[in-house]
Amino acid sequence: MLTALRRLASTWVAKLLFIVLIASFAFWGIGDTVRNFGRDNAVARVGGDPIELEEAQAAIRREMQRLARQVGAAFENDPRIRRAVANQAMEQLVLDRVLRAEANRLGIAVPDASVRDFIFSIQGFRGMDGQFSRAVFENFLRSNDLTEPAFLALVRSDLARQQVSLAVRSGAAAPAALARPLLQWQLEQRSATLVALPLAAAAEPPAPEEAQLRRYHENNPERFSSPEYRDAAVAVLTAQLISREVEISDAELAAAYEARHSQFETPEKRTLAQVLVQDEGKAKAIAAAWAAGADFAAINAQAEAAGGQAIELGSLDRGGLPVPDLAEAAFAQPEGGITAPVRSDFGWHVVKIEKIEAGSTRSLAEVRDQLLEDLKQEKAADLAFERANRVEDALAGGATLAEVAQRFNLGFASVKVDATGRGEDGQPVTLPVIEAARPPLLQAIFRAERGTAPRLAETEAGFVAVEIKEIVPPALRPYESVQAEVLAAFQAEARRRAQEEKAAGLLAAVKGGKALADAAREAGLGFREVGAITRDQQRDPTVPPELLAPLFELKAKEPTMVQTRDGYAVAQLLEVTAANPDADPAGLTRLSGEVSQAMAQDLETQFMLALRARADVRINARLVDTLAQP
Template identity: 25%
Template sequence: MITFFRNIFSSKIGLFLTMCFVALIAIAFASADVTGSGAFGGVTGSGTAAQVGDSKLTTAELSQSVNNAFRAEQRENTGLDLKTFVEGGGFDGILDRLINSFSIAAFGNKYGMTAGKRLVDSEIADIPSFQGADGQFSEENFRRALQQQGIKEQQLRDDFTRNLLADQLLPIAGFGASVPQTLVTPYASLLLEARQGQIAIVPSAAFIENVTPADAALAAFYSKNSSRYTIPERRTISYAIFSKERFNDKIKPTEKEIQGRYNLDKAKYAASETRNIDQVILPTQAAAKALADKISGGDTIGAAAESVGLSVAEVGSINKSALAGTASQAVANAVFSAPSGGVSAPAQSALGWHIAKINDVQKVPAQTLDQVRATIVSDLTREKVDVALAKLTVTMEDEFAAGSSLQDVADAEGLKIESTPALLANGQNPEDQNYRPIPEMQRILPIAFSLEEDSDPQVVEIIAGQQYAILDVTNITEAAPPPLNAIKPVVTRDYMLDEGSKKAKVIADQIAKEVSGGTALSEAVANAKVKLPNIENVSSTRADLARQSQQGQVPPPLSLMFSMAENTAKTLKAQQNQGWFVVNLNKINRGDASTRTDLLNATRAQFKQVFGNEYTEQFINAMKADVGVERNEDALASLKNQLTGGN
């Protein structure tokens, strides 16, 4: 089901729905809060998560979508565990998006909109992972991808159908959104606002005592902060790699097959002739004959054609059958009857009368079977190996589905099984920082981490049509913090920083209070009677802040400075308990964009996107109200508890 969201957010409408105005407003598709009615009406049973019109969103579909989204996120953030993902809004976000997509489809169907089978087929065929080495849709790759992701074909088709209906319905909601000038000017002026201030830091290290902490205090700190040290889920993978080279000495074409291929391609090996020609096409036979006589008399074909207001077409090298196909058989006969260097007799096609100058004649004699045997053997061998490799992978998949183990299949095919240590989803080994996975793990790991604990072994394509692997997840180590003794030096360091941070906060609060009361920051720092780093003077504009935000590089103290009142001071905790910032805002220079046409136009365009998103969101809410949405809160709570390990 997650395919729907990957597609919609990569589409034009998806991008439209997720755009926002700098960092001020963020409205994304399906972000609306959907609340169920007090009574659940006709929806009963733990198998239904929500009733949307006449359709049911099952708990199984919702669970699969949440797990797929979690696995995709985990590949980017290896420290993420399912409980954190669910409790951090992943569950509710996926639920809302699914309800929205079901509602859009139900609304479209209710009012006669459809997405036909052919259109869905064409969308599916465009997915790169469903295509073969030739770039065409591959039924084998399609079935394998569905099996690896645990998705049924009908589920995928339903996803695409809903996506296509959304593409038809949603763009109209935000089209032509208008923005009043009275709203545009103040926000555009904000980008020109400049602020000046000072930043001091009170480091935690300045307050650390050179005393070993008590074991009880260290244990209490570790227990409270155990999530900080949690090692993400790790998996031990057993695998065996094989390639098409295993058939090189086993598959040889027979003499009968070689003779059969030669007979099949006999036309390719027959004697052939190509001619390099330039031609002119004229409206009448008489005009063509007159032009041919000029050329035979010594004029070049170019000069002759130019004398009657025509131009020469440089056909190049062509064989007789190709010329017959592009012109006519009569033209081909005339051209291939003329001598090299001569001019062909006028011959007619649908375009007119042709004459051609024969620039060169290339004749290739017929090739005997012995002459082309090596080529035929190579082609047949390659084809037979490809068939054998494809048959082998299908056989392996059937064996796994029938209950065979990885060891059974490996023994039967003479493959050597290798095993990895317990790896993170990105291939790292937390117990050995020098460990480097084999290159093939780039393809193996995503599949291994998508499997459930009791899943069958899998066949994975490493290099399309050339290299494969069979794999099984032999052990799953759930995300958990290591024993305290194993990381005691790290925890001790963090504990001491935490204690130092508490003392640093007292000093930082004291400095901020004095500054807010009118004392200069430099004087307040001196009053603290603690040696602190030098104060830093800062000056920036909101436009600079917006640019830094797009690059993800905004320093937190600078961001805080743009949310403060003039002549005030605030404290801000530094990352990883490194200390506390004291931010003092001295001056605000208000911006005025009333004469900045470029900035006003850019702001208006961004607001149009925001307004369009808002209209689209409201349209989705209206569609949900029209078709009716009922959530089974008991089933949802039960599923969420199951995913997070609750009772």
């Protein structure tokens, strides 16, 4: 036998087969290596600067952990959330690179002292004594997969980026030519004659004949048909279920409290107003005038005369002021106090402390239950994937849903349900999930195909397996079984038509030259005149909200008709009262601040978009999709 094989191996046919075999091995065995040679394994590049896979993974992991801590028990690690988080984390990394490059181009440097002061000012890094805690800081680094040098680099980069962003935002100021007409538009008032025609006030329609009701029943099958029902078995694996098995020790609880101390703190907040000018002498004069009792409008005029601006900063904690010296000065003053001028890269700042909201810290005893539940959920989320693999293996091995549910402690139910979650008796069917997860579980039931073997799939409701036993299609219910419903619907439609005809008649009469009040009297209908109607409806909430937009588009004496939540309404505009913005200086100041903030946000957004477009951003979508996978 061996001799025959050796003779066969020496023939040209055998040699040809060996060549084919070697070529096949080269193509299939090392083809991936050859094809991937020279490929870029960076997840993204920003102007040639790579964002490596490890950095992207860490950013996505940190964002997922932050979401889990923030949302708590309601957090579900489903594919859509992971994809959204991955995209958001990547975009944040890209923008970080873009702004970092711009800061380097501008030569912005952040000294070590500024980094240290900023870190020491973060409330979340303080211990029970209110001072910076090294242990809390290190716990934060461990829980976020960060090293100390990496975190310091992030802070340094962020402070440099803030300098760029604040420089862009500081130029935003609402011109009077914009604020005044906008306030005038907001405060404009209108008066009108209003006729309300609620369906409940419609006359009782004549009793219909049975033939009419049967015809209405047949012509509106969607209103009187039973929905599609699905007879299904469902098994659900969620972190909520697994968390019941998780044990958390007192030591773990205490360590988590220290690591997450900032979550249980309400930092002191201060409502601040700020003046920013470029001249120190003018800043001192403004501070003196403010301390002497000048109001914000006068200070704003003085700041504008000095080439600067005054802005209501709103309620901020210490971290909300990115300039450490300014934060220190603002939080050292009592309520009503005025800071001495503080210098920054943007000029000279003067801040008034308008209101102080004291901070507070909840003790471990106060947050014990919440923290315990959060830790259980986090551990359960890690266990869920491992258990899901075991459940899938059991299903693939031929086990039934009921068997795997009992073996692995899953939520299980056998139900006959419609798409809204109700049974044939019209009552909500009990499902093995929390209330918020009912809609995605019902979607999974109605996406499943009959005859398909159940397989565990990740959904917004958790890991779900569905077996469809029967599908009952929609069917028109017999007239006799829904006769009362048909009668009620027929009469409701008759009332609606009657009120619509009355409203249309009034509208036609007014368009024909009559006043709405006269037309209403002739029709035997009530009316009322309403005045001081504003766009936000605060003065007269009895005016139907559906009427507001059309009413503010009318000219004097013009009518309009709208369908409301409970019927119809007809209105005729009587008078337009223009507002005087100068009569409301506080409102003008408030609106100017709001517009300035919106303009600042828009400027920063446009600036970021321009930098991003200039930076030659290239994202490896294939790798991002891979990162979004569990």
